[in-house]
């Protein structure tokens with residue numbers, strides 16, 4: 029009987045550890061967007077690109093120079 033209680037205690041401990049581990053592993057994902065640089069949407073194709081990789085033109089953001097040149101609006 030004590031053996032069953034022992035395994036139940038182990039199972040409970042593992043469950044709590046897994047829950048704590050999951051909580052810790054989820055938090056970085058929640059923080060990630062604020063740590064990464066601003067994303068901009070290409071006015072031509074709608075693709076999201078980091079602002080530093082994007083191209084600005086006509087007061088809008090684009091994913092590449094080709095889409096900036098192709099954009100009319």
Ligand SMILES: [Zn+2]
Nearest residue numbers: 070073091095
């Ligand atoms: Zn584009």
